[in-house]
Amino acid sequence: MAQLLTYPDTTLLQISGLVRDFKDPQLPGLIEELKKTAHEHNLKGLAAIQIGVPLRIIVMKRGDGSWLEMINPVIYAKEGEYFPSPESDETIPGATLTVRRYPVVKIMYEDRQGQTHYYTSADKAEAIWLQRKIDMIFGGYLFDKLDKKAQKEFFKRYGSYEPTCPTSFVKDKILAALRLWLVFHFLGLITTLFAQWPRWLIEYNLPLWALEVGWILVYAFYARYETKKYRNCTSCQNANILGTSGLYFASATLLLLFSWILGKI
């Protein structure tokens, strides 16, 4: 019997690939293994990724006890209105999360020979189960369907699959220091209108600009590193890093322009 993977196992969280080779001699064995594992765990069915195989295969026991084997299933149509559905799943033991589902789904899938079939969910419970399992083969889990706030609570309660978010990020400290320096730089330039001592800010405007750009680069690289390290932290976004770096670059360049104008006066 294969072992069932549970959250926060990272193998579970990957996107499964399409089954392309229907002549693969391991395919029938894998399907049988899935059925056996589902039966022994007293489950309605399983997605292959739940036993660590990243292939789009789902087995489901129907009401009459027969098994439905679905290879490369996709939901191509649905019926009815989205409704809130409180669900639990063996991948996240002990959790009940409310997500939204359709009451009827239509599925296109292939059999072991690669022949296409169509299946309409028999009832609401089956539609919910199928939507949950098909989400899994596309890398989606119950917590992915929660809003940001509910998701944060989930990570707090059930643990995260990656290091938890620190209360403060080093990248923010780098940025705070840069901000402070830029304010000082700006005030210093204003002071040159009344005093001589900060004139070095104008004299060395290019090296100072280079220093500030270097500082931004250090921020960007470190922020990128932290983003990779704490993937589940909402504040870590690559686009934000890019945007922030861009804004600070613009500020530094404006200061350069300002010093150049002051130098001409």
Add this chain to the structure above:
Amino acid sequence: MARIVVLGAGVSGHTAATFAKHWLGDQHEVVVVSPNSKWNWIPSNIWVGVGEMTPEDVVFELAPVYKKAGIDFRQAKAISIHPEGKKESDKPFVTIEYTDPNKAGQKEEIEYDYLINATGPKLNFAATPGLGPDGYSLSVCTYGHAAEANTHFQEAIERMKKGEKQKFLVGTGHGMCTCQGAAFEYIFNIEHELNKAGVRDKAEIKWISNEQFLGDFGVAGLHIKWGGHIVSSKVLAESLFAERGVDWITGAHVKEVQKGKLQYELLDGTEGEETFDFAMLIPPFSGVGLKAYDKEGNEITDKLFAPNGFMKVDADYTQKPFEEWKASDWPKYYQNPDYKNIFAVGIAFAPPHPISKPAKSPKGTPITPAPPRTGMPSGIIGKTVARTITEVIQGKYSLDEVPQKGHHASMAEMGAACIASTGKGLLDGSAVALTVYPVVPDYERYPGTGRDPEYTFGEIGLAGHWIKHLLHYLFMWKAQLKPGWTLIPE
């Protein structure tokens, strides 16, 4: 002096022509033939279609830009290619017919040493009866179509302000369409604008597409970082549609569009009908209908072009089942196998097969998104081909050596980013940035999905929205060859 003739001035043709001229200088000639007098940054047509930009914001006149660059611009449409020349001359040439108002209808032969076919697509509205602005649906594929769509959109808003309900149907108008991403962006811009106008409660918005599942986008799904890990765009799309109250139909081949309604066939062969007050449906694409002739004047169109009208290049066009598709089937050099001095870039080259898994309804109707070749890949391919031709002209290698020494840009080796933005305001917008690497799945290098999860960085939020804005201004700047244009990536 060598002469490069570029047919078409879209993203790929314009990129190829401008870079070739930039690298070759005045010693060689670059001629651009395009029936349009203006260049259009097509991704921003979405904003024209909801009235957030005017057509003037997304276009510029090509003639002055080409004049400045030293490129010979002919406002004309290409009619035929004569790769072997004619009886009196071995020199290959193309025939063109001017659309320039001063010479309208005049025909001319233009000889070439190197030909880049970048004609883009013909918007094949005729594939579905009633589809398109001449029928009963709208389009955002050109700035003119987008402006027309906006007129209808504003009228619909006015009606809703008077208390009328309106139904919006957005998506693809045929089972073999591509560009689902553009329709996706348009539907959420419509939703955003209706909210802004305070009439969202009067609108029913529905998506109809040929994707096999919601979030397929014609490329078997994109990836996004969601909840801290990588998920398929399927999961994101379902959540987004539910959150915004947008209903959907996928796996649909639109059979016919009539006034206020359309009929469709689903993947399982069942048929259905949808009514609408406003429908924006992307048409399928086909080749522009260029003909080719040999030295004796016999038609050899089949030799140069695939049956869908796109040009054959160095791809593997052998008919194969899905499980045998390989990354190496896709072209690398975009060189025609029979006439080595002819290249095809952007939408003009014939792809070897779709990217999404092919599907047919039990009635035999193919319902499979065609592979997208627009935007970033288009620009990269244009530039790559320009680089290769430049080096051939400079004598670094011959045309026969291109497959060994030329520059390559296979879509199975490049990534793509799709930024779909809603709203245009700097603070009230949101965007989803979806990415994949490579565009064409490489199942040998990346068993399973065929994609590398490490090179996926899709995000959702305001920052992506700013990037979309930035891209508009950057590409308009770049295409107008303003200072520093060569530094802006494709």
